[in-house]
Amino acid sequence: MLDKMEFVKPGDIEARSMEIITGELGDTGWKEPELSVVRRCIHTSADFDYNINLKFSKDACKKGIMALRNGADIVTDTRMAMAGINKRRLAEHGGQVHCFIDDETVLREAKERGMTRSAICMERGAAIKKPVIFVIGNAPTALIRLYELVQNGEVKPELVIGVPVGFVNVVESKELFMQADIPWIIAVGRKGGSNVAAAICNALLYYKDEVEF
Amino acid sequence: MLDKMEFVKPGDIEARSMEIITGELGDTGWKEPELSVVRRCIHTSADFDYNINLKFSKDACKKGIMALRNGADIVTDTRMAMAGINKRRLAEHGGQVHCFIDDETVLREAKERGMTRSAICMERGAAIKKPVIFVIGNAPTALIRLYELVQNGEVKPELVIGVPVGFVNVVESKELFMQADIPWIIAVGRKGGSNVAAAICNALLYYKDEVEF
Numbered sequence: 001m002l003d004k005m006e007f008v009k010p011g012d013i014e015a016r017s018m019e020i021i022t023g024e025l026g027d028t029g030w031k032e033p034e035l036s037v038v039r040r041c042i043h044t045s046a047d048f049d050y051n052i053n054l055k056f057s058k059d060a061c062k063k064g065i066m067a068l069r070n071g072a073d074i075v076t077d078t079r080m081a082m083a084g085i086n087k088r089r090l091a092e093h094g095g096q097v098h099c100f101i102d103d104e105t106v107l108r109e110a111k112e113r114g115m116t117r118s119a120i121c122m123e124r125g126a127a128i129k130k131p132v133i134f135v136i137g138n139a140p141t142a143l144i145r146l147y148e149l150v151q152n153g154e155v156k157p158e159l160v161i162g163v164p165v166g167f168v169n170v171v172e173s174k175e176l177f178m179q180a181d182i183p184w185i186i187a188v189g190r191k192g193g194s195n196v197a198a199a200i201c202n203a204l205l206y207y208k209d210e211v212e213f
Numbered sequence: 214m215l216d217k218m219e220f221v222k223p224g225d226i227e228a229r230s231m232e233i234i235t236g237e238l239g240d241t242g243w244k245e246p247e248l249s250v251v252r253r254c255i256h257t258s259a260d261f262d263y264n265i266n267l268k269f270s271k272d273a274c275k276k277g278i279m280a281l282r283n284g285a286d287i288v289t290d291t292r293m294a295m296a297g298i299n300k301r302r303l304a305e306h307g308g309q310v311h312c313f314i315d316d317e318t319v320l321r322e323a324k325e326r327g328m329t330r331s332a333i334c335m336e337r338g339a340a341i342k343k344p345v346i347f348v349i350g351n352a353p354t355a356l357i358r359l360y361e362l363v364q365n366g367e368v369k370p371e372l373v374i375g376v377p378v379g380f381v382n383v384v385e386s387k388e389l390f391m392q393a394d395i396p397w398i399i400a401v402g403r404k405g406g407s408n409v410a411a412a413i414c415n416a417l418l419y420y421k422d423e424v425e426f
Contacts, residue, residue, distance in 0.1 A: 021380065114223065168219060
């Protein structure tokens with residue numbers, strides 16, 4: 001079995017993976033920086049459905065990249081996404097990641113108001129007094145609450161990465177959010193998750209080319 | 214759009230999700246505790262491929278559950294899996310999670326020996342002097358190195374959860390490990406990842422029924 005394996009040096013594994021993904025994708029019509037995002041989502045999941053699922057509002061990637069380069073913070077509803085986002089790269093630009101899900105005041109308030117902790121986390125994020133990118137990899141309730149906050153003018157995110165995963169109101173929450181007049185990246189359908197959320201952030205953080213408007 | 218949504222109380226969302234998954238799966242032939250593992254992998258990914266991809270050596274789930282209840286530690290190659298595993302539940306039994314990937318000595322040794330950090334992490338795990346479950350959600354090189362350690366008699370894991378994801382030697386590393394004569398849970402093919410790795414651990418940690426041999 002070992003002799004069937006391809007020899008790839010440790011430092012070259014990611015590049016080789018991207019080469020395989022690019023080859024199998026063929027000509028998709030994606031341009032950069034969207035193509036980098038699509039590829040990294042497939043890289044983290046081995047699921048080519050992300051070639052079809054991912055939707056971008058106009059210039060969402062460029063706007064996200066610019067926001068990150070200008071030091072935007074990231075607010076996420078999941079500890080796993082927080083663990084996966086390249087915080088060193090983010091900090092180089094002046095940003096940091098926040099996940100309020102384990103905050104005791106969030107837990108208490110969620111119970112009192114009959115809401116999910118994830119939804120309360122979005123309110124905490126909306127109170128941050130600097131540019132913020134919201135990254136939702138778990139709970140559709142967070143995406144719905146964030147939509148309400150946006151519509152009420154209580155927050156104006158630089159970008160929303162809306163990739164909650166699951167079966168209860170996930171599809172609907174994404175369709176709802178795509179109506180918002182702010183930059184968004186959404187994986188339509190049931191699929192998504194913290195790995196996809198982190199992958200999209202990292203694709204934007206790693207994007208090397210100049211981004212112009 | 215909001216009026217199309219199903220009203221489910223925050224505390225009931227997971228149960229409702231599992232109900233939907235069970236309904237769509239239909240009669241799969243899975244028995245418990247394997248069924249709980251399959252369902253939780255689908256829950257974390259919305260990908261029903263895990264109904265087909267997941268393979269279990271004889272009594273792997275039971276053995277894993279018993280090991281966790283007896284206080285086994287978990288060693289993983291990914292920070293995201295570490296973030297996702299229910300550490301409070303694990304600690305109730307006396308276990309803890311280790312991820313050595315950011316250890317500076319691991320980085321140095323990987324460079325010196327021309328290996329991946331993930332592979333060196335398995336060696337660190339093998340040196341732990343108590344029962345250990347190995348959980349590989351990222352790197353096939355970790356699964357390959359662990360196989361060598363097992364074959365050389367240098368470690369005898371209680372269970373190996375082998376769900377690396379990707380395109381370079383991932384399929385082959387899993388086929389290789391399924392030859393090992395220790396308990397394993399493997400997602401064959403390219404798919405897997407840190408979310409799936411954490412989901413399998415949590416399915417075993419949350420399993421409520423008595424497990425008998």
